Amino acid sequence: MATDSTNFVLRWIYIDGNILKTQLDGVIYDKPVAKHFKLNIGMKYADLCDVLxxxxxxxxxxxxxxxxxxxxxxxxxxxxxxPIDDDEDVELMFGVVVSKGNPLFVELYVEKLLIGTGKNLTKNPHVGVGVTFENNFVERVGESSYSRCLEVDAIVESRASSEKSSFQSSSSSKMLVSIDDSILKSGDDVMIPMELRKGMLFKSKKELARVESGCNWMLKxxxxxxxxxxxxxETSGAHTCMNTTITQDHSNLKSMDIAEAIRxxxxxxxxxxEKVLLATAEDVFGYHxxxxxxxxxxxxxxxxVHGSWEGSYRELPHLMEALQLFNVGTKVDWDFKENEMREVMTFKRVFWAFKPCIDVFEHCMPIILIDGTHHYxxxxxxxxxxMAVDGFSHIxxxxxxxxxxxxxxxxxWFMDRVRKFVAGRRHGICIISDRHAGIMAVMQRTGWCEPLDHHxxxxxxxxxxxxxxxxxxxxKKDLVKLASQVQPKKFELLWNQLxxxxxRTIEWFEDKALEKWSLAHDGGKRFGIMIINHAESWNNAIIDARNLPITSLVRSLFEKVVDYFDARRVEIATQSLNGGIFTKFATMKLRRAIARASGHQVKLFDRDTWLFQVTTKKDGLKGGNNHIIRIHEYTCTCGKW
Known part of the structure; x- marks a missing residue:
């Protein structure tokens, strides 16, 4: 989506939730985005409140x-x-946004206060009751947005610690229970509470449910x-359940218990x-x-392990921002879907290309293999x-x-960004793909069509x-053999046999141009690469990540790219130490060609134009053919060069 960052920013609005502290991210919000809409840069505090x-x-x-x-x-x-309390704070906020260079994702937290009480309606003691931000503090740190951010955070943390100490001193009779505490006794299949009573505290609903599972005793x-x-x-009397096994009742075997067994x-x-996990659950619990x-x-x-699917989409912009920050030159582009009122925008697409990959492509063959795979x-x-193919014949x-x-x-949309961010002005690129209708249509567009590029x-x-x-x-075997022939006369022979x-072969191929699938008629554009197996091998390499939330998928792809460059570095260093001039793949091709040419006879016809005649080695009924080689034109009548 194209936006003019000098006029407005896209604002993510959160409300009716809590601000939580995490060790990884600092602070996060515990509710999903309530609204997306645009705010004009330069608006005042009163205007911002009116909009909200x-x-x-x-x-x-x-x-x-x-x-x-x-x-x-x-x-x-x-x-x-x-905090945002006046026009100066609003101006500072927009200044921070513009300085970041990517104004699409700016998060605004809204808390509702009952008029006349000043009471905050959020429930988190770390940011709700009793936490205010003094105006003199705002003025004192107004010159630095980042230091202000940290000092405000410190005030919140200090007050939260104070409240926590106060609570502990006044509620010393409360018992904070964890799943690992000694109050739990280990049974054959589950952890069994020896006694649960009113006033016990649990860190999460998950831990509480885990402790009380396995019996019909009730609590609130x-x-x-x-x-x-x-x-x-509230409890329904004393709890001293000593059951050590889960019954054969459906309601007693919970997904939470199964999750622990298959983790x-x-x-x-x-x-x-899932059938493998089902077998594990049967072995552990004795139930189907x-x-x-x-x-x-x-x-x-x-x-x-990887976070929720909804939370993953909220974290995706931050992950992409970090990848761009630490890999300068990495390209990311977004596409959003607007509602009818053009107020709410939701995620539709995202494109990214890492800077090292963009740079390396300039030194690879002008080949791009494209493919799609499902994200579940x-x-x-x-x-x-x-995907491209490097000098090692690796993807x-x-x-x-x-x-x-x-x-x-x-x-x-994807190929337009490959052209803009990756290929640039480089032409003569051959795109190899399957015959998906969308790809076929895109390859006829300006930017990828003949004669500048090829499909x-x-x-x-x-x-x-x-x-x-x-x-x-x-x-299938016959057609692959036919398409792989490099000499037109051999192609004609196999075509007639097919x-x-x-x-019905003739009719089926009527709308499929020869140069699109025949190596003998390709003109050297595909460099002998007949299949997109490289791209599909990559898809197989990331098959596990395709079942993970979107941020974990992106991280997995990033790690695979890092592994690629590390492996190439080791490979290059090893071959250099061994005196290698070319890559291992190129060296093997040269040696194979030299071995096959050992019995050929060469005759020079024109030294100025480097025109030669080569008579191939006779081997039974094969060989003994004459071919003309033009060195300056990089051609041979055999069709292999």
């Missing part, structure tokens, strides 16, 4: 607003909170704002089949849970990828995109389509 009252439908006669925004510290890349508990833990408020398997292989419980348990483990999960999409990942589906629009078909996909259309044995086997 209107967009969030807040009764201004009943509530006031407390505004804060999240700002990243460039030293540790953690977030802090900065709720999360209290005074200590931010779950507290047992290790999922960590090793996130793509593990339904597939839904297995699926839910698997999702619980994935979310515990609650929010399915498609991962589009563009070089060039660019990626997460899109909604494979279609003309998504492929066009060729993957012969394996073409042969599969051919076999599916005619349903005869051996056709037509005899399947007469």
């Amino acid at each position: 009252f209107s967009k969030l439908k807040i009764n201004r006669d009943k509530y006031g607003l407390k505004l804060k925004y999240r700002c990243k510290n460039p030293d540790d890349l953690k977030f802090g909170i900065i 508990a709720r999360k209290r704002s005074v200590h931010n833990h779950f507290e047992i408020m 290790a398997q999922i960590l090793v292989d996130p793509n593990i089949k 849970p339904n597939r839904k419980k297995i699926s839910n348990a698997k999702n619980l483990v994935i979310e515990d 999960g609650p929010y399915p999409g498609v991962l589009l990828s563009a 070089l990942p060039l660019a990626f995109a997460i899109v909604e589906a494979e279609n003309l629009s998504s492929w066009g 060729r078909f993957c012969i394996r996909h073409l042969a599969t389509n051919f076999v599916n259309a005619h349903r005869k044995r051996g056709l 037509v005899l086997i399947e007469p």
Whole structure:
């Protein structure tokens, strides 16, 4: 989506939630984004409040607003909170946004205050009751947005610590319980509580549910704002259950329990089949849970390790920002979907290409292999990828995109950015792909069409389509052999044989130009690469990551790219120490060509133009053919050069 960053910014609005501190990110919000809309740069504090009252439908006669925004510290890349109280604060906020250079994702936190009480409606004691930001403090640190962010954070932390100490001193009779505490006794299959009583505290609802599972004893508990833990408020009498096994009742075997049993398997292989997990659950619990419980348990483990799917999409912009910050020159582009009122914008697509990959492509063959693979999960999409082939004949990942589906629009959007950010003004590039309708249409557009660039078909996909259309044995092998011939006369011989086997061949190939699939008619554009196996090998390498939330998928791709460059560095260093001039792949091709040419006879015809005649080695009925080689034109009538 193209925006003019000098006029407005896209604002993410959070409300009716809590600001939480984390060791990894600094501060986060515990509720999803409530609204997306645009704010004009240069607006005043009163204008900002008017917009928020209107967009969030807040009764201004009943509530006031407390505004804060999240700002990243460039030293540790953690977030802090900065309050907004007047026009100067609004101006400072927009100044921070413009200085970042990427104004698409600016987060504004809105707290509702009851008029006349000053009471905050959020529940988190760290940022709610009793936490204010003095005006004299704002004026004192106004010259530095980042230092202000950190000092404000320090005040919040100090007051939170004070409140925590106060709570502990006045509530010493409370017992904070963890799943690892000695109050739990280990049974055969579950951890069994010896006694649960009113007033016990648990860090999370998950821990409380884990402790009380396995029996029909009931309790009531709720999360209290005074200590931010779950507290047992009421019980149905004393709890001294000594059961050591789960019954055969459906309700007693929970996804949470299954998740603990299958956790290790999922960590090793996130793509593990559910039937394997089902067998594990049967072995552990002696019961056959339904597939839904297995699926839910698997999702619980994935979310515990990689975060939630919804949270992953919220964190994606921050991850991309970090990748660009630490890999200067990395290209990222976004596409958003607007609602009918053009107020709410949701994620649609994202493209990224790492700077080292862009730079290396200049030294690779002018070949780009493109392919798409599914991204699974609650929010399915498609991962589009563009690959090059380096001098080692290894795949070089060039660019990626997460899109909604494979279609003309998504492929066009992706290839436009490959041209803009990766290929640039370099032409003579050959795109090799399957015959997806979206790709076929995009390759006819200005920017990738002949004569500046070229499009060729993957012969394996073409042969599969051919076999599916005619349903005869051996056709796939015959077509691959036909397409791989480099000499026109051998191509004609095999073509006639194929037509005899399947007469409908001529009709099927009527709309498929020879240069698109025949190596003998290719003109050297595809450098002998007939299939997109390189791209599909990459898809197989990331098959586990395709089942993970989107940020984990991006991290996995980044780590694969890092591994690629590290492996090439080791390979180059090893070959250099051994006196190698060319890559191992190139050296093997040269040696093979020299061995095959050892019996050829060469005759010079024109020294000025370097025109030669080569008579190939006679081997039974093969060989003894004459070919003309023009060194300056890099051609040979054999078709192999």
